Amino acid sequence: MSKLKLHHWILIAMVLGAGIGLPMNIAAERGALDPASVQDIAHLGEELGGLFLSLLKMIVVPLIITSLVTGVTGLGDPRKLGRLGARTFGYYMLTSALAIVVGIVVVNLIRPGVGIELDALTADATAPAVVGDAETSLGAILWNQLKGMIPTNPVHATAEGDMLPVIFFSLLFGLFVSITGGEHGDRMRSFFESAFAVMMRMTMFIVSLAPFGVFGFMLFAAAGSGLAAFAALGKYMVTVAVGLAIHAFVTLPLLLAFLARRSPLEFAKAMGPALLTAFSTASSNATLPLTMTNVEERAGVSNQVSSFVLPLGATVNMDGTALYEAVAVLFIAQAYGMDLTLAQQIIVAVTALLASVGAAGIPHAGTVMMVVVLDAVGLPGEAVGLILAVDRVLDMCRTTVNVWSDATAAAVVARFEPVSARAEAD
Numbered sequence: 001m002s003k004l005k006l007h008h009w010i011l012i013a014m015v016l017g018a019g020i021g022l023p024m025n026i027a028a029e030r031g032a033l034d035p036a037s038v039q040d041i042a043h044l045g046e047e048l049g050g051l052f053l054s055l056l057k058m059i060v061v062p063l064i065i066t067s068l069v070t071g072v073t074g075l076g077d078p079r080k081l082g083r084l085g086a087r088t089f090g091y092y093m094l095t096s097a098l099a100i101v102v103g104i105v106v107v108n109l110i111r112p113g114v115g116i117e118l119d120a121l122t123a124d125a126t127a128p129a130v131v132g133d134a135e136t137s138l139g140a141i142l143w144n145q146l147k148g149m150i151p152t153n154p155v156h157a158t159a160e161g162d163m164l165p166v167i168f169f170s171l172l173f174g175l176f177v178s179i180t181g182g183e184h185g186d187r188m189r190s191f192f193e194s195a196f197a198v199m200m201r202m203t204m205f206i207v208s209l210a211p212f213g214v215f216g217f218m219l220f221a222a223a224g225s226g227l228a229a230f231a232a233l234g235k236y237m238v239t240v241a242v243g244l245a246i247h248a249f250v251t252l253p254l255l256l257a258f259l260a261r262r263s264p265l266e267f268a269k270a271m272g273p274a275l276l277t278a279f280s281t282a283s284s285n286a287t288l289p290l291t292m293t294n295v296e297e298r299a300g301v302s303n304q305v306s307s308f309v310l311p312l313g314a315t316v317n318m319d320g321t322a323l324y325e326a327v328a329v330l331f332i333a334q335a336y337g338m339d340l341t342l343a344q345q346i347i348v349a350v351t352a353l354l355a356s357v358g359a360a361g362i363p364h365a366g367t368v369m370m371v372v373v374l375d376a377v378g379l380p381g382e383a384v385g386l387i388l389a390v391d392r393v394l395d396m397c398r399t400t401v402n403v404w405s406d407a408t409a410a411a412v413v414a415r416f417e418p419v420s421a422r423a424e425a426d
């Protein structure tokens with residue numbers, strides 16, 4: 001990969017995957033190719049992408065642990081952690097709320113669900129089995145999430161890759177490395193610093209394999225999904241896309257320019273590999289290693305800030321998902337001929353925000369959580385089946401916005417977070 005940079009290769013891989021997969025899918029629909037063999041090729045693509053995904057997942061937990069402990073001990077003063085936490089969380093909720101407002105305005109203007117033929121859609125949709133095990137009470141979900149943050153067994157949480165408990169334990173551990181101080185504290189700190197340095201090198205190596213994984217996933221997405229579904233749900237997809245575009249190209253860049261005082265274009269360029277990977281994997285969690293390396297090494301945000309803001313963001317900050325939840329639920333309501341009142345739309349907004357916090361950073365997590373939002377305004381959970389056919393593509397788009405929002409948050413928080421004396425001395 002000499003002259004071309006990683007994000008160029010990722011882009012080439014995307015175009016190649018789509019360029020090979022799409023004609024195949026069309027040919028299969030027209031009977032020129034055997035649909036079963038096209039599905040086989042789509043499956044091969046999925047397997048190739050899956051290998052890359054496994055490598056990324058392999059490093060996520062050790063990367064988070066070493067990075068967070070190093071970041072927190074680097075903060076020096078434990079009180080700084082409280083301030084950093086409050087600012088980060090507050091900012092995350094603000095951007096998600098802005099995204100939802102944009103989504104609600106757009107869906108009310110375009111009204112994609114009005115006059116839609118429900119029968120045509122249900123015939124197309126796969127049975128909504130994926131939503132079967134979703135919990136339907138919002139309070140229960142949030143309480144469980146809060147309760148689940150405290151791992152009863154940190155080793156188990158680590159083994160399961162449960163992000164929030166791992167984050168919680170690593171934060172506490174880092175904090176107590178600082179509080180312990182002295183010979184023991186120093187030894188621990190330098191151990192984690194070394195482990196983190198090794199993890200970063202390993203991450204960079206795995207990340208350089210991204211073009212292969214991206215090619216696989218694009219081939220899978222393009223060859224595997226039928227175009228017919230896209231036609232029926234076209235207006236709905238456009239509505240989600242317009243909303244996401246406004247948030248990604250207007251709202252977040254404005255926050256970046258005015259709050260972080262950074263050039264949005266340059267920042268976006270620095271985040272290129274992470275954004276492209278988010279798009280093709282549809283997983284904020286799997287993209288996290290790239291998000292962290294891009295934010296730190298290409299965008300110059302300190303590790304103290306990024307190691308805290310980004311892992312938390314991958315789990316709780318999902319602007320794209322929040323926007324999509326609101327649009328999708330209002331679309332479904334329109335399709336059912338239900339006119340939601342302003343009060344009901346506010347309920348949708350609030351539950352969409354909470355659902356986006358509760359959704360995990362994995363493919364289709366937002367769709368699973370949507371049952372909760374539907375339930376809040378009395379729509380049946382099965383209605384999710386209407387939009388499943390096009391969910392992968394929209395998931396790719398909203399995950400990109402999720403990661404873009406996490407990255408911009410790191411820049412905004414970093415601007416207001418003076419680098420600690422220790423980091424300056426380094």
Ligand code: ASP
Binds near residue numbers: 283318360361
């Ligand atoms: N796939 C999204 C993410 O990982 C979550 C979602 O389904 O909306 O960020």
